Amino acid sequence: MFNTILQKMLPVAVLAATALAIPAYADNDARDDDKSVSIKVFAPGKGDVAGIGSRAFLVDLAVQFSGNLASTGVTPELTGPGPLMNAGPFPGTFSAGANLDHFPGLVVLMSSTRIGAGAGQNISNLFNINTVTHQDASGTEIWSTWIAGAPNAFGTVGMLTPSRLFVAVVEGVAPNVVIDMDGNGVFDRRDLKLMGYKVLSNTPQVDFTVNGLTSGF
Numbered sequence: 001m002f003n004t005i006l007q008k009m010l011p012v013a014v015l016a017a018t019a020l021a022i023p024a025y026a027d028n029d030a031r032d033d034d035k036s037v038s039i040k041v042f043a044p045g046k047g048d049v050a051g052i053g054s055r056a057f058l059v060d061l062a063v064q065f066s067g068n069l070a071s072t073g074v075t076p077e078l079t080g081p082g083p084l085m086n087a088g089p090f091p092g093t094f095s096a097g098a099n100l101d102h103f104p105g106l107v108v109l110m111s112s113t114r115i116g117a118g119a120g121q122n123i124s125n126l127f128n129i130n131t132v133t134h135q136d137a138s139g140t141e142i143w144s145t146w147i148a149g150a151p152n153a154f155g156t157v158g159m160l161t162p163s164r165l166f167v168a169v170v171e172g173v174a175p176n177v178v179i180d181m182d183g184n185g186v187f188d189r190r191d192l193k194l195m196g197y198k199v200l201s202n203t204p205q206v207d208f209t210v211n212g213l214t215s216g217f
Contacts, residue, residue: 001147004029005174008012010017014104017023021212025210026058028104028175031131032109034134035175035200035201035202036067036200036212037063037064037066037200037201037202038063038064038201038202039061039062039064039167039168039169039201039202039203039204040061040062040063040064040168040204041059041060041061041165041206042060042061042166043057043058043059043060044057044059044165044206044208045093045206045208046207046208047207047209048052048209049209049211050139050208050209050210050211051148051155051212052211052213052214053066053151053157053211053212053214054148054151054152054153054155054156054157054159054161054211054212055150055151055153055154056149056156057147057148057154057210057211058145058146058147059097059108059127059142059145059146059148059165060143060144060145060146061144061145061167062141062142062143062182063106063141063142063144063169063201064139064140064142065139065140065141065142066138067139067140067142068135068138068139069132069135069140070119071140071194072105072135072140072142073103073104073105074102074103074130074132074140074142075089075090075101075102075128075130075139076088076102076130076131076132077090077091077092077093077099077102077103077127077128077129077131078091078092078128078129079092079093079148080094080128080149081094081149082126085143092098092126093125093131094125094126094163095122095125095126096115096116096121096122096123096126096176097116097121097122097123097125097174097177098125098127098174098176099122099124099125099127099130099174100121100125100173102130103124103127103130103144103201104160104172104173104174105115105171105172105173105206106124106127106144106167106168106169106174107122107166107167107168107169107170107174107175107178108122108123108124108127108146108165108166108167109121109122109123109165109166109167109178110123110154110163110164110165110166111155111162111164111166111187112155112161112162112163112164112210113153113154114152114153114156115154115179117140117149117151119175119187120176120177120178120179120180120187120215121177122175122176122177123146124144124174126146126148127143127144127145127146128130128143128147129143129145129146129205130142130143130144131143135169144203153166153169154210155210155211155212156185156212157212157214158212158213158214159212159213160210160211160212160213161209161210161212162207162208162209163207163208163209163210164202164203164205164206164207164208165206165207165208166187166205166206167201167203167205167209168175168189168192168199168201168203169198169199169200169201170197170198170200171198171199172197172198174197175192175195175197178191178192178195179191179195181194181195182194189203197208197213198208212215
């Protein structure tokens with residue numbers, strides 16, 4: 001009879017031990033943040049082989065905020081490298097890191113990034129266009145677009161380079177670099193939260209390939 005009681009109690013004990021083993025931040029992930037921002041990635045698409053010569057691929061986002069334009073912190077921008085930087089009609093800086101002057105809360109990572117801090121490098125300040133595509137009583141839509149111009153910065157010329165795009169919007173100013181806080185080799189939403197950032201959006205991830213070939217298949 002004692003063995004029977006033990007057999008009945010064992011599943012309960014296992015469940016209790018499993019619950020205790022779950023990291024403290026798991027509950028926070030489940031409750032999450034307010035999700036006042038919705039991100040849709042138009043390009044690249046899942047499985048795309050994008051660009052040519054490891055550049056000329058496009059990252060194209062629509063970001064829907066629940067508040068008015070002022071609450072987003074976003075201002076129009078049209079920029080690029082060299083003579084395109086800080087030129088009219090919508091001047092902006094152009095470098096790796098957070099887009100402090102035009103879209104401060106945006107985080108964009110690519111796992112194949114070879115510049116700066118690599119896969120943890122926020123590249124949102126490389127985006128060429130930030131514009132207001134729609135406003136009404138329900139919120140504000142921002143469209144953000146980047147075309148990669150530098151070869152060998154996110155792939156390798158002559159090779160097909162697998163990459164994962166990660167996008168998020170955080171409250172306040174985004175980090176220039178995301179740190180792999182949980183040490184799992186992946187830079188994602190959990191790392192942002194462990195760094196102390198409040199994530200306001202969904203966090204889409206797109207697996208695609210940076211095409212380093214300089215001619216067609």
